[in-house]
């Protein structure tokens with residue numbers, strides 16, 4: 001398994017989301033028009049992938065494009081169920097933090113569904129809750 005910054009095309013992102021839709025709560029399709037979302041992620045986000053024999057087993061996409069606020073925003077973060085709790089999520093997040101620091105970003109933000117069991121993962125990883133917007137909690141971290 002390797003973790004690396006690796007650009008994914010929209011069709012590959014869409015396939016990953018469709019094949020693993022059970023990972024996301026609430027389901028991705030109910031929140032966003034998936035095709036448009038994948039095109040946007042592919043065009044604008046930096047991609048960090050966990051790859052095993054060329055298969056994507058974990059994916060973190062982060063918008064590091066607001067150079068005014070110097071704030072990055074994680075738009076998608078997941079590890080396939082069978083590979084969870086093996087430290088892969090931590091390594092993906094570390095790569096994302098490293099990239100942000102190296103490129104002069106000062107903050108990282110993320111929105112998580114308020115009853116997502118992974119909320120603990122983010123709090124343990126150094127994020128703190130900033131506010132609650134509807135069913136989502138905004139998490140923030142200084143880089």
Ligand SMILES: CC(C)(COP(=O)(O)OP(=O)(O)OC[C@H]1O[C@@H](n2cnc3c(N)ncnc32)[C@H](O)[C@@H]1OP(=O)(O)O)[C@@H](O)C(=O)NCCC(=O)NCCS
Pocket residue numbers: 023024025076077078079080083084085086087088089090091112113116117118119120121124
């Ligand atoms: C969040 C996620 C990416 C973490 O990936 P992972 O590879 O399982 O994380 P790690 O193995 O690096 O875990 C790091 C730590 O967080 C804890 N942790 C991970 N997932 C957790 C969860 N769902 N609930 C509680 N704790 C969790 C682990 O126990 C571990 O703790 P430790 O370091 O004390 O042992 C993964 O759980 C996931 O894909 N969840 C579904 C998608 C999701 O909800 N994404 C976030 C919102 S979009």
